[in-house]
Amino acid sequence: MWFPRLASDRVLRTRPVDGPFALTLRSNNTERLYCLNTAAERLGLTRGMSFADARAFCPDLVSQPARPDLDARFLAILRRWATRYCPWVGRDGEDGLILDVTGSTRLWGGEAQMLEDMRDRAMRAGFEVRLGLAGTRRAAWGLAHFGQNGQQPTDLPVAALRLDDRTITALQRLGLRTIGDLRMAARAPLARRFGPELMKRLDQALGHLPDPVMPERDPPHYGVRMTLPEPIGLTEDVMGVTARLLAPLCEKLKAQEKGARKLTLTLRRIDQGSQQVELRLAAPMRDPNRILPLFERGLGEVDAGFGIDQVRLEAALVEPLPFQQIGTRQTAPDQFDDLITRIGTRIGLENIQRFLPADSHIPERAFAIAPAAFSSAQGGWATLRPRPLRLFPPEPIEGAGNHPPERFRWRRMRLTTGRATGPERIAPEWWFPDDNWRSGIRDYWKVDTREGRRLWLFFTPQNPGWFVQGEFS
Amino acid sequence: MPAELHNSFPLRRARVHEVCGAADMNFAAIAAPMHGPLLWIRENWHCDTLNPFGLMPFLDPSRLLLARPNNQTDGLAVAEEALKDGAFPFVVIAITRPLNLREGRRLQLAAKAGGTTGLCLIPDGMGSNAVETRWNVTPIFDPGREDSTLMRWEIIKNKSGTLGAWNVQWDQQTDRVHVVSPAGERPGSAHAPG
Numbered sequence: 001m002w003f004p005r006l007a008s009d010r011v012l013r014t015r016p017v018d019g020p021f022a023l024t025l026r027s028n029n030t031e032r033l034y035c036l037n038t039a040a041e042r043l044g045l046t047r048g049m050s051f052a053d054a055r056a057f058c059p060d061l062v063s064q065p066a067r068p069d070l071d072a073r074f075l076a077i078l079r080r081w082a083t084r085y086c087p088w089v090g091r092d093g094e095d096g097l098i099l100d101v102t103g104s105t106r107l108w109g110g111e112a113q114m115l116e117d118m119r120d121r122a123m124r125a126g127f128e129v130r131l132g133l134a135g136t137r138r139a140a141w142g143l144a145h146f147g148q149n150g151q152q153p154t155d156l157p158v159a160a161l162r163l164d165d166r167t168i169t170a171l172q173r174l175g176l177r178t179i180g181d182l183r184m185a186a187r188a189p190l191a192r193r194f195g196p197e198l199m200k201r202l203d204q205a206l207g208h209l210p211d212p213v214m215p216e217r218d219p220p221h222y223g224v225r226m227t228l229p230e231p232i233g234l235t236e237d238v239m240g241v242t243a244r245l246l247a248p249l250c251e252k253l254k255a256q257e258k259g260a261r262k263l264t265l266t267l268r269r270i271d272q273g274s275q276q277v278e279l280r281l282a283a284p285m286r287d288p289n290r291i292l293p294l295f296e297r298g299l300g301e302v303d304a305g306f307g308i309d310q311v312r313l314e315a316a317l318v319e320p321l322p323f324q325q326i327g328t329r330q331t332a333p334d335q336f337d338d339l340i341t342r343i344g345t346r347i348g349l350e351n352i353q354r355f356l357p358a359d360s361h362i363p364e365r366a367f368a369i370a371p372a373a374f375s376s377a378q379g380g381w382a383t384l385r386p387r388p389l390r391l392f393p394p395e396p397i398e399g400a401g402n403h404p405p406e407r408f409r410w411r412r413m414r415l416t417t418g419r420a421t422g423p424e425r426i427a428p429e430w431w432f433p434d435d436n437w438r439s440g441i442r443d444y445w446k447v448d449t450r451e452g453r454r455l456w457l458f459f460t461p462q463n464p465g466w467f468v469q470g471e472f473s
Numbered sequence: 474m475p476a477e478l479h480n481s482f483p484l485r486r487a488r489v490h491e492v493c494g495a496a497d498m499n500f501a502a503i504a505a506p507m508h509g510p511l512l513w514i515r516e517n518w519h520c521d522t523l524n525p526f527g528l529m530p531f532l533d534p535s536r537l538l539l540a541r542p543n544n545q546t547d548g549l550a551v552a553e554e555a556l557k558d559g560a561f562p563f564v565v566i567a568i569t570r571p572l573n574l575r576e577g578r579r580l581q582l583a584a585k586a587g588g589t590t591g592l593c594l595i596p597d598g599m600g601s602n603a604v605e606t607r608w609n610v611t612p613i614f615d616p617g618r619e620d621s622t623l624m625r626w627e628i629i630k631n632k633s634g635t636l637g638a639w640n641v642q643w644d645q646q647t648d649r650v651h652v653v654s655p656a657g658e659r660p661g662s663a664h665a666p667g
Contacts, residue, residue: 347551389524390523452613473498
């Protein structure tokens with residue numbers, strides 16, 4: 001099955017347009033036509049034409065930006081639909097489906113009836129479809145793309161073998177226009193001239209070499225729902241329903257060795273309003289007894305109104321969670337993850353962070369801060385010199401010369417230098433543009449003031465000035 | 474000095490304590506237990522950051538988790554949750570507005586329930602009445618050593634003990650604080666310059 005105008009048909013299904021219509025896609029800094037309808041093609045527009053030219057040809061062209069990602073998703077939906085004809089369906093390129101209908105045509109009363117049904121349904125859905133039915137996958141593709149009614153695969157032009165343009169031109173110059181011609185020609189000289197690829201394609205088209213259809217599996221769906229005969233409103237009841245939904249969901253997760261990372265509980269009220277409770281977990285999990293208490297806080301905030309009559313639980317995000325040997329892992333990390341999840345529902349999971357060492361001499365960049373739920377603790381902390389406990393954006397102080405000032409004012413305090421240790425020169429990383437380091441290299445000093453505070457000062461020799469950047473205590 | 478530091482420090486478990494003064498972060502890092510994870514709750518609008526390399530002499534930065542709530546109410550909720558749970562034996566909370574008695578008491582009850590220790594870093598004069606002990610920690614200039622961490626620890630509130638003040642020094646090799654005997658100090662060297 002080939003959908004020659006899948007992208008524009010998809011858009012026109014939701015918003016029909018009379019007259020020329022085109023989808024544009026930005027490539028190489030130009031808007032180009034990506035897909036057009038028949039009206040536009042009749043006016044002489046072609047794919048790959050620049051959008052400005054097309055507008056010049058046809059001023060009343062209606063256009064929209066193309067969304068190849070949505071098209072791909074739509075093709076996946078079509079693929080699922082096509083399993084009504086046979087179980088063995090695969091995607092073929094960006095706009096085609098390939099069905100292995102061996103043995104299933106008789107359910108539709110024969111090949112012709114089946115094709116008729118396909119064409120009929122596609123047309124009703126608003127899709128232009130070209131169908132090709134042949135003994136091999138490649139021949140069917142050729143028939144769909146190039147064939148007319150009643151043609152045999154051997155009558156197809158050589159382009160139906162999906163060869164590159166140069167090979168096609170060369171073959172046509174040799175007088176080999178159809179697959180039938182190619183088949184009659186001597187194989188050895190052709191293989192010597194065009195390489196084994198051509199003969200492989202030919203053999204696949206004629207069925208001498210296997211070319212199986214790769215069916216796709218439906219991605220597993222982690223969702224369960226329960227419809228209730230009577231609406232419920234009490235928190236305990238909703239928790240009870242959630243517990244009953246969690247059990248089969250976790251069974252399924254367990255069977256697939258997955259763990260849920262994000263769970264969405266949708267509660268539909270009898271007045272058709274629906275509310276969602278989202279639970280993001282700090283670690284993948286599939287133990288219903290541990291997940292259930294985590295829903296408590298979210299469910300407490302739900303307004304039940306006149307009652308809830310449908311509850312749907314879905315694992316929106318799953319991660320692999322293989323089985324583990326009992327007894328090797330202690331229970332402490334689980335308790336830890338549960339706590340992080342509970343805190344995360346309050347302040348957001350990404351606001352619980354940990355430090356990771358980074359490879360840099362710049363004090364601010366020598367460590368990275370990463371969300372704790374998505375990273376693991378790392379060792380490898382090492383410094384050559386003591387570093388301050390507290391870092392802040394540089395605060396200028398008055399001072400001159402390349403030695404720390406004897407007396408200075410910082411944060412409205414009058415401080416006297418008791419001892420200065422340094423300098424330690426740190427050069428900016430020129431490969432990172434950083435506005436804070438515009439002033440060039442820095443000479444860091446640890447200054448113990450007589451008042452007690454131990455500060456981290458730096459001097460910028462290239463732009464003379466003194467700053468305080470940290471405090472040891 | 475009659476009061477002994479080991480009566481009040483290490484901090485009593487299952488209680489919430491407070492510390493103020495310029496070296497409060499050092500105190501928190503020193504007061505943290507040797508093992509186990511730590512939670513440090515700090516609102517996300519602070520422009521200064523904790524430097525993990527500065528923590529290294531006191532504890533391993535990979536043990537530390539930061540929670541960055543939007544406001545103090547969220548921060549207190551996180552602290553209560555963490556103290557009650559017991560997964561973190563030590564929880565540090567940076568306080569920006571004074572706690573009322575109810576909030577202080579709730580933290581205290583949570584710490585008792587979880588058997589964990591809480592430490593509030595408070596600005597001067599913002600203490601809560603419910604805390605177990607309150608410390609004032611200030612760094613002192615030490616002319617003797619270059620890498621000195623000489624501090625004056627003063628206990629200014631103690632629910633079950635006496636008050637006292639000590640000059641202490643952190644010893645990185647043995648991972649403990651040493652009380653510097655007042656007799657060992659030259660008179661006036663710590664407080665008045667020169």
